[in-house]
Amino acid sequence: MATEVTRTSTAWRNRVGDSSGTAPVEAHHFLREFLRSPRSIGALTPSSRWLAREMVRGLDLADMDAVVELGPGSGALTRHIIQRLSSRTAFIAVEKNPRMAGSLRGRFPRVIVHQAAAEELPAILRSHGLRQVDCVISGLPWANLPGRVQEDILGGVLEVLQPGGHFVAFAYLSGLLMPSGRRFRQRLADSFASVSTSRVVWPNLPPAFVYRCRLNGCQHVEPALGHDAAARVTPACRQS
Numbered sequence: 001m002a003t004e005v006t007r008t009s010t011a012w013r014n015r016v017g018d019s020s021g022t023a024p025v026e027a028h029h030f031l032r033e034f035l036r037s038p039r040s041i042g043a044l045t046p047s048s049r050w051l052a053r054e055m056v057r058g059l060d061l062a063d064m065d066a067v068v069e070l071g072p073g074s075g076a077l078t079r080h081i082i083q084r085l086s087s088r089t090a091f092i093a094v095e096k097n098p099r100m101a102g103s104l105r106g107r108f109p110r111v112i113v114h115q116a117a118a119e120e121l122p123a124i125l126r127s128h129g130l131r132q133v134d135c136v137i138s139g140l141p142w143a144n145l146p147g148r149v150q151e152d153i154l155g156g157v158l159e160v161l162q163p164g165g166h167f168v169a170f171a172y173l174s175g176l177l178m179p180s181g182r183r184f185r186q187r188l189a190d191s192f193a194s195v196s197t198s199r200v201v202w203p204n205l206p207p208a209f210v211y212r213c214r215l216n217g218c219q220h221v222e223p224a225l226g227h228d229a230a231a232r233v234t235p236a237c238r239q240s
């Protein structure tokens, strides 16, 4: 009987979660992974529901053919993305941490979870028969990533985004104090036709904001990121 009560209350807590929208068991796994590799995980807790909502605000995900999430972690953003997709949208998540990837697969059967580094995005998509996607949503800790890794991941994102495509990423406010965080901001400004920033989401640990970036319908990106710029000249641009 005591076991039954414990099981029921655990299930209830896992379903209901805390005020941030994160189930305690999820928060616990996240913290454990943070303690194992703090730099790669980048935060003590998963993103709050308020940050997750800010991430998907204004995106017409239901109308998209293919969406990618980078660094889904324990799925704090993933569940908000899934709610907004139509059944025809391909949704691929790329998570480096094997335990998090395994757990995501079990909890989100709707998502194709690929356990790999985000640096390999173009090859990952090719392995699923995809060359271009409408939107890349990033949960990566950009300010913690070395310059070369930032460059490789962003180069891959630019390679796979179709003209007019969206790139959305959160950044912790504290990251702006770090050269790597400011470098990321500059890279976005250099790479996209438009970049806007959201308000600061204070109920998140740590407080964060969102970069919303968009490619032109016909965008030629200079090879500043070490990737083949020709790959990003759209057919329409070539004709003109």
Ligand SMILES: C[S@@+](CC[C@H](N)C(=O)[O-])C[C@H]1O[C@@H](n2cnc3c(N)ncnc32)[C@H](O)[C@@H]1O
Pocket: 040, 041, 042, 043, 045, 046, 047, 070, 071, 072, 073, 074, 075, 076, 077, 094, 095, 096, 097, 100, 116, 117, 118, 119, 138, 139, 140, 141
């Ligand atoms: C700050 S956590 C965010 C997790 C989740 N998106 C959220 O918002 O709660 C960063 C996640 O990115 C993953 N990650 C870090 N570097 C990565 C890389 N190079 N490729 C793929 N995932 C990576 C980590 O394992 C972790 O799950």
